[in-house]
Amino acid sequence: MTLKVYNTQTRAVGPFVPLEGNKVRIYACGPTIYDHAHIGNFRTFLFFDLVHRYLEWAGYEVQFVLNLTDVDDKTIEGAAKTGLSVAEFTRPFGEAFLEDSRTLGIMPVDSYPRATGFIEAMVEFVARLVDSGHAYKAEDGAVYFSIASFADYGKLKGIDSSDLKVGARVTHDEYDKEDARDFALWKAATDQDERAGAAWDSPWGRGRPGWHLECSVMSLAELGDTLDMHLGGEDLVFPHHENEIAQSEAATEQPFVRNWLHVKHLQLEGRKMSKSLGNYITVRELLDEGYDPASIRHQLISAHYRSDLNFTRVGLDASRNAVQRLLDFESRISGLQVSEGAGALPIPGLVEEALRSFESAMDQDFNTSDALGALFTMVTRVNAALDGCSEVSAADRDTVVEALESMDRVLGLLEVARAARSVDEDVVDWVEERIQARQRARAEGDFEAADSIRDELTEKGIVLEDGPEGTRWKVVS
RNA sequence: GGCGCCGUGGCCAAGUGGUAAGGCAGAGGACUGCAAAUCCUUUAUCCCCGGUUCGAAUCCGGGCGGCGCCUCCA
Incomplete structure (x- = not known):
């Protein structure tokens, strides 16, 4: 038996061969912790978990890194609105993410790096790209990656970089990029950044890392130049992962990722989930509605990760019964x-x-x-x-x-x-006692009393099953 | 406009060249004091049209329908 995986870059399913023996190095793009992760995010994270679990099940030695993005436009904006620092603002969302993950049975991974813990390495990384001519400082104080310096740009998405419409997105004159396709590695600090504690010293002045930079640097630091798998949501293919490839390979001159896996976005009740439609839902909201974590997990893994999956409450009911x-x-x-x-x-x-x-x-x-x-x-x-x-x-x-x-x-x-x-011991004792009382009634032929006890238990979510070896009971959700 | 995906029984969902897994729901039956659980039986020719092939849900072309990315959204 050989594991075969679909690689976004080759657009084909092929044998999975780790770089080194049976050791597998995986980096996955986790949540940006500016809000509670929603059910769509968890489709992706649950897939990460399936990969993690299956590789270990299959005998691989897995080193799994999942980042939490704590510095980006959204976290800074959130911090600014609340008057907190980015660290203070993101902490509860990071904790909530881990809690929701546990609820859904997502195994802990080996490391959960955050951008704020790798600023020094990021500065060094950018310096390396500047020194090698792959990046330049612009007049706006930012450091940009020069796409023209990286011949393979576009290989993940399958686009010819020269086809990218130059200038198509330059609707503002605020950028001083040499080429409209170039992306920021390091951004000059704004007052808002400073207030949110999201600005650091660098050779290019006070600033903060660009989003794409974070993953490259953290994966490099924790897993080395070449990853066996890099996972993420489908939205990240371009430009995020394309940019990661460019900067990483330009810096290390080594292949960055051997297998790119991307999870298809979830639909909710037949519609795209989006903040503008206001139809996104979180794990905790579903629990409040009375749904069971196992039902959620089941529905989210019931379709192949590259297929459409329409998450519905009707489906949740079916999943509950399947579980x-x-x-x-x-x-x-x-x-x-x-x-x-x-x-x-x-x-x-x-x-x-x-x-x-x-x-x-x-x-x-x-x-x-x-x-x-x-x-x-x-x-x-x-x-x-x-x-x-x-x-x-x-x-x-x-x-x-x-x-x-x-x-x-x-x-x-x-x-x-x-x-x-799971139920407490005293509840177990009570149920056992009730079952015995019912058995006595049944033995005496008093089925009315017996059924009344069973109804009493049913109301508490306890269902009885009479069998040849006696009565079993279970808790239903 | 560019790139890509999908359309399988009431619902969900595998299968991607050899005569359609599985789950949920429904119906009938067995078992049970009655239930519950379990089992048995039962419901599809795979959006439409054309083509390739001995043979297609599976390949090609066209049509209809749904969707995604191209905006620092998983």
Whole structure:
């Protein structure tokens, strides 16, 4: 089995080969922390997580860096409005992002660099480009990257740089760029920048880093000249990542990124999510509406990352039920009576086939839809094999449990669902007590009383399931 | 205008040359004191037209429809 990934630069799916053995260096463009991340952002971050989890699952040694942009026009503007420094203004949003990430089961990554922590390295990087003739200081005090100095410009987006309409975007005369296509590496500080604590000394005077610069410098500092994967939302292809390539390769003279992966933007209830439409929604708002984190996670990974995905509340309901099926299955398996004398079941073959399909799906450019199909096929087939037999061998049961856990190490659905359904000990005791009371009533044939107890539990979100081995219960969202 | 994507059953969504995974919802049945869970059965020829091919949802052309990027938005 070989992992194949789609590379934006080649526009084709090809074998994934890390630069060095089975070590994988990944850099992902995280959020700009000027506001709460919305559900669309999390489609992207959840994909990052799938990549992270699957590579580790497949045996790679992964070093994963996710940046948080804390210096840019938006954070500075936000800081200015609130009278805070950029550091103070962005802190709560950074924390909220990490909290929402945990809620959705996104694994921690190895490093979360912020631009403010790398100013010195950025200044050095810009100096390097100026010294080598790839950048120049303009009269407006900014330092620009000279696109004319980088022959490969446009290779990511697949455009010929000479085709870029020179002057097409120069509607203001405020720039002193030599070429309209050039982009800022370092911007001269404004009064607003100074007030927000977003200005630093440099050989070119007080200023702050340009947005594109941040990722190049931080990835270089943390992961070296060449990355195995660079991930981001599709909007970043141009100009952000194109510019990163230009400045990075101009500076290091090494290939910057071996594989570019970009996630398609999410639609919300059939429309593009945008601030102007006012239709973006955050994870915490969905939780307030009563939706379950596992449902959100499921819907966001239910479509391939390069396909359209229309996020809807109707879909969330369907996802909740799909996740519930997995929980029910897990509960059934773990509650099985084990017996040495249990008859042979076709379980090993079913499970092996499921795992093979699962891996093959994920290998095909992280095809999560197909992978979910493999998982649910296993659920149905094992359920069918189990029907009619109340006992199973320990080996068969363990095989299923391990396969389920294994696939969930990548998908993270059960993991998140369990976390949201954990209950306190005293609640457990109370439920157990009620169930026993109901059993007594049933034994006496007093079904009215028994049903009344069951209704009482249902109201609390506890659903009962009577089986041959007694009554199981579960918490439903 | 430039570049690109998509259109699969009621809804969501895989499959990208050999006669359509999976999830949700619905219907019928089995099981159950009744439920729940589970199982079984059941619902598609893949937007339209033309072409290539022994054979296409899958390739090519045209049409209709939806969408994205080209603005420091993931």
